[in-house]
Amino acid sequence: xxxxxxxxxxxxxxxxxxxxxxxxxxxxxxxxxxxxxxxxxxxxxxxxxxxxxxxxxxxxxxxxxxxxxxxxxxxxxxxxxxxxxxxxxxxxxxxxxxxxxxxxxxxxxxxxxxxxxxxxxxxxxxxxxxxxxxxxxxxxxxxxxxxxxxxxxxxxxxxxxxxxxxxxxxxxxxxxxxxxxxxxxxxxxxxxxxxxxxxxxxxxxxxxxxxxxxxxxxxxxxxxxxxxxxxxxxxxxxxxxxxxxxxxxxxxxxxxxxxxxxxxxxxxxxxxxxxxxxxxxxxxxxxxxxxxxxxxxxxxxxxxxxxxxxxxxxxxxxxxxxxxxxxxxxxxxxxxxxxxxxxxxxxxxxxxxxxxxxxxxxxxxxxxxxxxxxxxxxxxxxxxxxxxxxxxxxxxxxxxxxxxxxxxxxx
Amino acid sequence: xxxxxxxxxxxxxxxxxxxxxxxxxxxxxxxxxxxxxxxxxxxxxxxxxxxxxxxxxxxxxxxxxxxxxxxxxxxxxxxxx
Numbered sequence: 001x002x003x004x005x006x007x008x009x010x011x012x013x014x015x016x017x018x019x020x021x022x023x024x025x026x027x028x029x030x031x032x033x034x035x036x037x038x039x040x041x042x043x044x045x046x047x048x049x050x051x052x053x054x055x056x057x058x059x060x061x062x063x064x065x066x067x068x069x070x071x072x073x074x075x076x077x078x079x080x081x082x083x084x085x086x087x088x089x090x091x092x093x094x095x096x097x098x099x100x101x102x103x104x105x106x107x108x109x110x111x112x113x114x115x116x117x118x119x120x121x122x123x124x125x126x127x128x129x130x131x132x133x134x135x136x137x138x139x140x141x142x143x144x145x146x147x148x149x150x151x152x153x154x155x156x157x158x159x160x161x162x163x164x165x166x167x168x169x170x171x172x173x174x175x176x177x178x179x180x181x182x183x184x185x186x187x188x189x190x191x192x193x194x195x196x197x198x199x200x201x202x203x204x205x206x207x208x209x210x211x212x213x214x215x216x217x218x219x220x221x222x223x224x225x226x227x228x229x230x231x232x233x234x235x236x237x238x239x240x241x242x243x244x245x246x247x248x249x250x251x252x253x254x255x256x257x258x259x260x261x262x263x264x265x266x267x268x269x270x271x272x273x274x275x276x277x278x279x280x281x282x283x284x285x286x287x288x289x290x291x292x293x294x295x296x297x298x299x300x301x302x303x304x305x306x307x308x309x310x311x312x313x314x315x316x317x318x319x320x321x322x323x324x325x326x327x328x329x330x331x332x333x334x335x336x337x338x339x340x341x342x343x344x345x346x347x348x349x350x351x352x353x354x355x356x357x358x359x360x361x362x363x364x365x366x367x368x369x370x371x372x373x374x375x376x377x378x379x380x381x382x383x384x385x386x387x388x389x390x391x392x393x394x395x396x397x398x399x400x401x402x403x404x405x406x407x408x409x410x411x
Numbered sequence: 412x413x414x415x416x417x418x419x420x421x422x423x424x425x426x427x428x429x430x431x432x433x434x435x436x437x438x439x440x441x442x443x444x445x446x447x448x449x450x451x452x453x454x455x456x457x458x459x460x461x462x463x464x465x466x467x468x469x470x471x472x473x474x475x476x477x478x479x480x481x482x483x484x485x486x487x488x489x490x491x492x
Binding site for chain 2: 060062064065073075138153154251342343347348352356407408
């Protein structure tokens with residue numbers, strides 16, 4: 001009885017939230033309609049952004065914790081979701097790329113897939129990004145969805161990312177001249193064919209899965225995701241309430257979220273390009289910098305590269321990518337409000353702002369030289385059957401390990 | 412025996428879990444248990460596992476919008492085992 005009373009009190013306070021969430025979803029639809037009148041591509045990217053934000057928030061899908069928790073806790077909950085998303089993405093990307101480039105013997109790569117120059121910049125970028133995401137408590141996509149949930153520290157981290165991207169833009173021409181221009185692009189299908197590359201990628205993902213399951217057992221007890229007791233029998237309305245609750249209020253099992261993100265990534269690749277956004281964020285920082293004469297000037301070679309390569313601030317401010325990034329943020333906000341998980345969260349300890357900003361700067365610089373973040377250089381690169389995705393991943397892991405040692409020392 | 416309280420609202424990931432573990436390790440026999448107040452949803456997955464590894468059980472209660480109270484108490488060991 002006591003519990004029922006407490007629950008009804010919670011439900012009452014949730015009701016306001018549901019109203020705000022409904023209003024937010026109506027606004028999302030209105031923006032979609034306006035965008036569609038403007039340019040149908042804007043509307044499509046807005047819809048993708050909203051959906052990505054929705055799934056990231058529901059799955060609490062966090063690449064930083066996927067890597068970090070392996071070292072910090074011996075848990076691989078999030079990493080399992082990431083691996084499943086990578087496997088789904090690899091199959092879809094593999095099929096699409098076999099249509100785009102049937103003859104792999106020629107040195108032609110699918111033009112939009114994230115087959116990126118591979119070199120020291122990939123490794124250093126991954127390392128910096130790995131340390132940064134653990135310090136800041138979230139990667140770039142993680143920070144964007146947490147900005148929507150009301151985490152003030154994530155806004156600080158995002159500012160850091162913008163600063164780091166600007167820093168990488170100022171050193172880009174050096175990197176280009178010394179390393180990137182001559183760095184090889186290694187697309188696995190060119191060497192072992194489409195099916196061979198897909199088979200090797202899926203096998204490698206399976207090996208990683210087996211290793212992390214073994215690692216988890218080594219660390220000892222891991223409780224399964226929160227149990228959800230169901231009282232039977234259910235009436236039709238109770239059943240519907242249960243289902244909507246599982247979709248919109250309770251957190252999703254992370255493997256479901258990973259799989260859905262993998263499918264969305266394949267769809268986005270099919271209609272436009274793989275998921276990624278740090279190139280777009282760099283365009284914002286470079287544009288802002290140009291107002292105070294801090295623009296890095298022309299960036300060598302960026303016009304020839306796919307992925308989230310730095311973008312010069314030219315042309316109009318509005319493009320399809322603006323809708324993707326703000327769509328992710330807004331989608332997460334609307335979802336979090338509906339689930340009763342939105343709250344302005346203000347860290348009490350000053351050091352949190354310092355580590356969020358510093359971690360953000362490291363992530364920004366790392367994703368600038370590696371031409372992508374955990375999405376563009378990893379979640380979209382491994383499915384592109386490109387070796388750069390794996391190298392970036394190894395150094396992300398190394399960085400996360402260093403970062404884990406660092407946060408243990410920061411109280 | 413009274414419960415100690417740990418307020419980790421506003422904290423960034425993964426500090427709600429890390430500070431809970433630190434507090435659990437400092438609990439003395441006189442303390443009944445630990446009550447953690449958090450607004451960080453991912454901690455609802457990580458704290459129960461870390462607590463169980465240290466021999467504690469957890470009980471999560473929704474404490475209003477986007478706030479949870481996690482009551483962590485010692486697992487009852489069976490008599491004679």
